[in-house]
Amino acid sequence: MLLQYDATKRDIVFLLDGSDNTRDGFHDIKSFVKNIVESLYVDENQDRVSVVQFADNPKVNFYLNSHKTKNDNMNAIDNLMHKGGRRLNIGAALQFVRHRVFTSSTGSRRLEGVPQILILLSSKPSTDNVRGPAFALKEHEIVSVGVGVGDINIEELEMIAFKPGFTYNVTDFSKLPSIQSQLVTTLKVHKDNGETMNGIPDLVVELESPQRDIVFLLDGSDDTLSGFPAMKTFVQQVVETLSIGENKDRVSMVQYSQDPQTYFDLKTYVEKQDVLTAVQQLNHKGGRTRNMGEALDYVRIKAFAESSGSRNQEGVPQILILLSGGISQDDVASAAAALKQQKVVPFCVGTRTADIIELQVIAHNPSYAFSIRKFNDIGSIHQQLVSFVKRVPRQQLKVKPQSTIGSTRQRESIQRDIVFLLDSSDDMQNDFKAVRAIVERVVKRLSVDENKDRIAVVQFNEK
Structure with a gap:
């Protein structure tokens, strides 16, 4: 769009x-x-x-x-x-x-x-x-x-x-x-x-929604200790471009490693300077493992909740900015799908030790996943990411259907026809195993049956 x-x-x-x-x-x-x-x-x-x-x-x-x-x-x-x-x-x-x-x-x-x-x-x-x-x-x-x-x-x-x-x-x-x-x-x-x-x-x-709910999800595992100051600077640079206010942009901060932790939620601060100060005072969490899937579920349930200041029900764009320094130790596919089902738009930034395919699975679309050599290089993608974030449109609010006699009986199980179109060119040879694993994970979540979900797989190359 x-x-x-x-x-x-x-x-x-x-x-x-x-x-x-x-x-x-x-x-x-x-x-x-x-x-x-x-x-x-x-x-x-x-x-x-x-x-x-x-x-x-x-x-x-x-x-x-x-x-x-x-x-x-x-x-x-x-x-x-x-x-x-x-x-x-x-x-x-x-x-x-x-x-x-x-x-x-x-x-x-x-x-x-x-x-x-x-x-x-x-x-x-x-x-x-x-x-x-x-x-x-x-x-x-x-x-x-x-x-x-x-x-x-x-x-x-x-x-x-x-x-x-x-x-x-x-x-x-x-x-x-x-x-x-x-x-x-x-x-x-x-x-x-x-x-x-x-x-x-x-x-x-509309180019810019006047309101956004933005949750930063930072990798706080041991691997990111040296890059954490650069991560904080990046967050501050993004916040500087926003219009922070109770009826404008709201910001939340969560760190994750083996488990996630909220440092402030969407309703904590209504002044930009207060957000910048809180980010500056943020300490690195630490932790040996990196459970990104658990963290995604956490922000969906906790950070993007109405009780935490989310305005999802009002149609305000729900935006997640994830920073990762490596590969997740748990599955991210189902958690990412649940986020998108809730109309959250994820952006991902990963270092060279992260899995770009994993980040693309999480991101709203592949172009919303950014790869950098190390966190000290994160400034190179700052302008482009901010531009994308500001272009996330307001949600179309759904009209709640009126209850009708027999509506329960009329409900049918979801049916989907899904075609996987896989790049099988020589350039994908090293990554094809990972691509196949993604397809397998998606299929496991479906109700495959003649009268439910049907699957097709097509491969293509330059021919």
């Missing part, structure tokens, strides 16, 4: 087919890009634009922070030279822009909540695989729009596009102006009167 973004800012990257197939139409392509840019509010603090060409390999013509004015961008587009190349490796180009263009160092404001938009223009099917790179773009909240010219693979373009309807197709380059107005409408975030248009914003929810 995407998030409500700043309506006056967009980071837009044009990814243009620069293969030999587009040489004769490159003038039309440049005119198309210029017309789109002309409709934008290009400025360092508003819309930013980048252009990348690709064929056998990608090449950046200019980055999001290369030009600060619309006129400079228009001149740069005018001066574009056709790249050339026999092959069209769209998959490699998608991966390139994610890693090298949609980054803070090259002008991306993704971590500030600015919409990240990719406009791909292609004239023929890709000569490499696009599935994985396209999925990764969506995971990173990059909204891709596909423009196809001539003999393109429409299914491939739709796979890359963020959602159905975000693809446009024309028969030749001279027809590109016919889709310009539709594409511009898709890119618009708000009308002048502030109403949302039928484009990208239809995918979004």
